[in-house]
Amino acid sequence: MLSTVIRAQRANVFKAFTRSVSSQQQLISKHVSEVDPEMHRILESERSRQKNSITLIASENFTSKAVMDLLGSEMQNKYSEGYPGQRYYGGNQFIDQAESLCQKRALELYGLDPEKWGVNVQALAGAPANLYTYSAIMNVGDRLMGLDLPHGGHLSHGYQLASGTKISFVSKYFQSMPYELDPATGIIDYETLSKTSKLFRPKVIVAGTSAYSRLLDYKKFKQISEECGAYLMSDMAHISGLVAAGVIPSPFEYSDIVTTTTHKSLRGPRGAMIFYRKGLKKTTKKGKEIYYDLDNKINFSVFPGHQGGPGNHTISALAVALKQASTEEFKQYQQQIVSNAKVLAQKLIDLGFKLVSEGTDNHLILIDLSNFGIDGARLETLLEIINISANKNTIPTDKSALFPSGLRIGTPAMTTRQFGPAEFEKVAEFLSKAVKLSIALKSREETSTNTAKAHLAAFKKLCSENEEVKQLAKEVADFAGQYPVPGDL
Known part of the structure; x- marks a missing residue:
C-alpha cells in the first residue's frame, strides 16, 4: 500500500517537472512580440523613427544586416x-x-x-x-x-x-x-x-x-x-x-x-x-x-x-x-561620405551658414550658429521634433556646453541610406527652415523663471504646438521614409 502511494507521488512530481520544463522551453523560445509586447512596441517605434527621420549625428550609422545577424546570435x-x-x-x-x-x-x-x-x-x-x-x-x-x-x-x-x-x-x-x-x-x-x-x-x-x-x-x-x-x-x-x-x-x-x-x-x-x-x-x-x-x-x-x-x-x-x-563597395561608400559632406557644407554656406574652419575634409561639419542669434540646444530641440537628429556642440568661443553656439552634423548614416548630393542639398534647406523657425519661436518664449532649463522647456512647448513645425515634420518624415534602411526588402 505504501509503495503504491510513493509511486503515485513520484508520478505526480515527474508530471509537474515535465510541465515546468515544457513551460520554460516555451518561454525561452518565443519572440519578444509574444513575451514582452510593451518592449516590442518600443522597438517598433524606434524602427519607425529611424526609418522616417534624417540621421545627421556624425557618430551614428546604420550597420549591416549581416552584422545584426551576429549581434543577436x-x-x-x-x-x-x-x-x-x-x-x-x-x-x-x-x-x-x-x-x-x-x-x-x-x-x-x-x-x-x-x-x-x-x-x-x-x-x-x-x-x-x-x-x-x-x-x-x-x-x-x-x-x-x-x-x-x-x-x-x-x-x-x-x-x-x-x-x-x-x-x-x-x-x-x-x-x-x-x-x-x-x-x-x-x-x-x-x-x-x-x-x-x-x-x-x-x-x-x-x-x-x-x-x-x-x-x-x-x-x-x-x-x-x-x-x-x-x-x-x-x-x-x-x-x-x-x-x-x-x-x-x-x-x-x-x-x-x-x-x-x-x-x-x-x-x-x-x-x-x-x-x-x-x-x-x-x-x-x-x-x-x-x-x-x-x-x-x-x-x-x-x-x-x-x-x-x-x-x-x-x-x-x-x-x-x-x-x-575590405570591399570595393565600401571604398565607394566612404568616397561618397566625403563628397556628400562637401556638398552639404557648400550648400549651407550658400544659405548663409557659418562653418567652423569654413568647410570640411571628412565626414562632419561643425556649424557656428552665433551669427543667427540662436543656440545649438534650441535648434537641436526643434530638429528632433521635425524628425532630424543632430547634436548641439561647443565651438571654440563657447563658455557653456549645455547651451553652446554650435551644431554638429555628419553624412555617414544617410549616405548608408543612399543619400547623394541632391538629397544633402535638400537637407541643407531643411536646416535653413529650422533655423528660421527657431529664431521666430525663441522670440515668443514666455517663462516665469530665468533658468536655462525653463527657457528650453518653454521653447519646446512652442515648437510642439506650432503648425509650421508640424508641417515641416511631416515633410521631413515623408522625404526620409522613401529611402531604405539596412534590412529593408
Whole structure:
C-alpha cells in the first residue's frame, strides 16, 4: 500500500517537472512580440523613427544586416575571460577562432604587418579603450595632452573646467593639459602645441577629435611627440572607415598606438579596437636597440585590468564588418561620405551658414550658429521634433556646453541610406527652415523663471504646438521614409 502511494507521488512530481520544463522551453523560445509586447512596441517605434527621420549625428550609422545577424546570435551565450588559447573557461574553441579572425582582418584592413602591429578587439567601447590605453602606459598622476573639448576634442582625452572641476575622470586620474585651435583659422594650432608640450612634458599626446572637420597632420604630431618624449596615440574613432578605405591619410605611419570605435564611419557593431606597435622602437646614438613593450601592457590593462569577459557577439559581428570594409563597395561608400559632406557644407554656406574652419575634409561639419542669434540646444530641440537628429556642440568661443553656439552634423548614416548630393542639398534647406523657425519661436518664449532649463522647456512647448513645425515634420518624415534602411526588402 505504501509503495503504491510513493509511486503515485513520484508520478505526480515527474508530471509537474515535465510541465515546468515544457513551460520554460516555451518561454525561452518565443519572440519578444509574444513575451514582452510593451518592449516590442518600443522597438517598433524606434524602427519607425529611424526609418522616417534624417540621421545627421556624425557618430551614428546604420550597420549591416549581416552584422545584426551576429549581434543577436548564440555567440553572446559564451563566457571567455582571457585571450585566444589562454581562456579561463572551457568550450572556447570557436570563440577563439572568431576573435583570432577578427584580429587578423583588423590588421589586414589597415595594411599592418602582424610582426610590427598587434590589436586588441575586446574593449567594450571607445572611451574605455582610451582609458585602458592610458592606464597601460601611464601611472596615476602622469601627464596627458588632448584637443580641448570646446575646440572639438573628446571627454576621454581629458577635460576640466577653468575652475578646476574635472568633468572627465581621465583628468582626475592623470594631469591633463589641452591644446587648441587657432581662432583665426579653426585649424589645430600645432605651433603652440609644440611649445606647450615641451614645457608640460606629457607622457601621451592624443591626436584625435570628436568635432573637427579637417585632416590631422600626423607627421607634425609625431615630430612634436618625439621632441617632448611622449607616446603618440591617435584616436581615429570618427574616421576609421575613411582611413580603411584610403580616402583620408592614415595615422598608422606615425603613431605608437591607434584606438577606434567600430560603429561610426566603419559601420560595424558598437565596440572598440586598440592597435599597438610591436618590435623595434628606436636605436640610440650609442647603438642600443629599444623595443616596444606595449603588447602585454595593453592586453593586461583590458583584461584583467579593467574588464571581465568580452562581448563575443560583438567581436564576431566586428569580424563581419571588417570583411565588408575590405570591399570595393565600401571604398565607394566612404568616397561618397566625403563628397556628400562637401556638398552639404557648400550648400549651407550658400544659405548663409557659418562653418567652423569654413568647410570640411571628412565626414562632419561643425556649424557656428552665433551669427543667427540662436543656440545649438534650441535648434537641436526643434530638429528632433521635425524628425532630424543632430547634436548641439561647443565651438571654440563657447563658455557653456549645455547651451553652446554650435551644431554638429555628419553624412555617414544617410549616405548608408543612399543619400547623394541632391538629397544633402535638400537637407541643407531643411536646416535653413529650422533655423528660421527657431529664431521666430525663441522670440515668443514666455517663462516665469530665468533658468536655462525653463527657457528650453518653454521653447519646446512652442515648437510642439506650432503648425509650421508640424508641417515641416511631416515633410521631413515623408522625404526620409522613401529611402531604405539596412534590412529593408
